[in-house]
Amino acid sequence: MAEDQILDNGLPQMNRYITDHRPDGKAIFNTEIPTPLSWEKLPNGAAFALSYTTNEFPANLNGGKDVAKYQSYLQSPPGLTIPGGSVLRIVDINPDSLSPMHRTVSLDYGVVIEGEVDLILDSGEVRHMKRGDIAIQRSTMHAWRNPSKIDWARVLFVLQESQPLQLEDGKNLGEDYGQGMDDKIICMNPYFTEKMKWFAWEIYTSDIGQNRKVEKPFTSIEQKAGLKILITGAGIGGLTAPIFCRNKQSRFATETGPALHLAPNVNGIVRRLGLFPEDFGANPTQKMANCCIQFPLKKPTNADSIILAVALAHRVEQHNALKKAVSTLTVDGKAPIEIKTPRRVEKVDPYNAAISFADGTQIQGDLVVGADGVHSISRTSLHIKPFPSGKSAFRFLLPKQKALDDPETAALVQHIGEQNMWFGVDGRIIMSPTSHNSILNFTIIHPDKESASETAGSDTWDQSTNLDKMLKILSSFSLAIVKLLSKVEPESVRVWKLIDMDPLPRLNESRLVLIGDAAHPFFPRIGVFYH
Incomplete structure (x- = not known):
């Protein structure tokens, strides 16, 4: 057994004190075994x-x-448990690591003494444990994860043999050491980490299943086939992911929404995908103007110096372009991508990379990409829920020609490719041209309480609202701006309750990774289309 007296991982060295007796019965400390713990x-x-x-x-x-x-x-280590006996074991878990799912026929007590760990069950349930927390492990399939990217964790375990557990149907649950474990030591070699190295090169095999042993590890590129990726949600993020990954299964629901703001970095990304915003009506931003309620704060800023322009795109047109790119995407001459609607996700199992649908069907892969928005089902296993931000947004589109036809409003839209922001006391209006400068997109952020009756009981943006009420909320802005807003068709105005969320401790859970609003909701004008 290879031993090291001191570990250089930032955790304190542990000492063990064994008591004994003198011949006269007085208690003493045993000195046969060194006090510092020996580590493997x-x-x-x-x-x-x-x-x-x-x-x-x-x-x-x-x-x-x-x-x-x-x-x-x-000198000759036992297995994880000792028949008829007990084992006291200290485990130091390195940062950002995950053990395989495993089960011992034993009753285990686990106490976190340094750092934080996640106890993961094969049902998908997770408990985040902090220092001093105790786990009573009753012969269940489980895994341990250190979610920290930099800090080690230390857990004290006491294991004692138990009788085999029998289910109601008579099935006995025996030992299961999982992929990456043997019957001698605790192996923290992650199931997922090594596969991600292969995924980056699209040379990963899907032949290894959770809790399945293999004869030998894969050692050459030729042995690796395609990674089977499941994607929940087929919005902007859900359709973009497969173009990068080159292999996807996703279900699609109709995309709605006004316009998108493609910042320079995003404009570059979509071009790498073979998508050019100008082809689907996006127009480059040529000027940007910020104004207070009545007057400009400063002169409009020319965007000529920006190497890659900020593009102002219509969301539906952008989405349609992505759908077309995905539907024509081929791998080795085949089109592996299927888009269907509707398909409602009921549950995501991140540990088996499985998705259950409302119709009772299930599909399993190697990796799940959660792209199902702010109210993500995929994110459920992380036990963090979004909450109202206190702000809402009116959103609608207006043909630019309507503004140009009125002398009182024409001056507000006279420049091609100009984005305007008008700031009020507790809100702002953002106007952006799109669709080859033929459509004006409006986003009007305001206190949630001012449109509470429309958004009550709903966290979705697609809620109808009252145009007169919107104009009343914005009555402090200039008469020209209010008149411009009044030209919109009343039935086209929607109000969106803006949702916020505490930062996630991580964006992955075993074989699940979150992207887009499922990972971190963004307010309008903060997100840059892909995030």
Whole structure:
């Protein structure tokens, strides 16, 4: 057994004190075994210390038999459990690592003594454990994860053999050490990490299943086939992901919404995908003007100096372009992408990369990409929910010609490709031209309470509102601006309750990764189309 007296992982060195007796019965400390714990490092960087063991119950302490047996186990380590005995083991879990799903036929007590860990069950349930928290592990399939990117975690385990667990149907649940574990040591070699290396090169095999053992690891590129990726949601993010990944299964629902703001970095990304915003009506921003309620704050800023222009696109046109790109995407001459509607997701199992649908069907892959928006079903396993931000947004489109035909409003839209922002006391109006400068897109952010009756009981943006009420809310703006807004068709005005969310501790959960609003909701004008 390779041992290291001191671990250089930032956690304190642990000492073990074993008591004994003198011949006269007085208590003393045993000095046969060194006080500092001996650690065994695993290939991936994790480590464990076999702190003490017994091999019978009740334990026989006479003549130092238990100490002698423990010494023998230090030289020849036992399995995770010892039949008829007990095991005290300290495990140091390296940052950003995940153990395979596994089960021992034992009753285990686990206490977090440093850092934080996640206890993951094969049902998909997760408990985030902090220092001092206790887990009672009753022979279930489980995995341990250290979610921190930089800090180690330390867990103390006491394992004792149990009777085999029998289910109601008579099935016995035996030991299952999972992919990446053997029956001698705790192996923290992640199921997912190695596969991600292959995924980046599109050379990953889908032949290894969760909890399935293989004869030998894959060692050459030729052995690797395509990674099967499941994507929940077929909005902007859901359609963009497969173009990068080159392999997708997704279900599509109709895209709605006014316009998109493609910042320079995003404009560059879509061009790498073979999509050119100007082809679907986006127009480059040539001027940007910020104004207070009545007067300009400064002169309009020319955008000529921007190497790659900010593009102002119609959301539906952008979405249609993505759909077309996805539907024509081929891999080795085949089109593996199928878009169907409707298909409502009921549950996502991140540990088995499986998606359950409302119609009772299920599909399983190697990786799930959660792109199902702010009210993501995929995000459920992370136990973080979005909440109202206190702001809402009116959104609508207006033909530019309507503004040009009125001398009182024509001056507001006279420049081609000009984006305007008018700031009020507690809100703002953003106007952007799109669709080859023929359509004006409006986003009007205001306090949620002012349109509360329209958004009550709903967190979706697609809620009808009253035009007169909107104009009343905006009555402090200039007469020309209010008149411009009054030209919109009343039935086209929608109000969107803006949703916020606390930052997620991570954007992945086992074989699930979150993107877009499922990962971090963005307010209008903060997001840059792909985020």
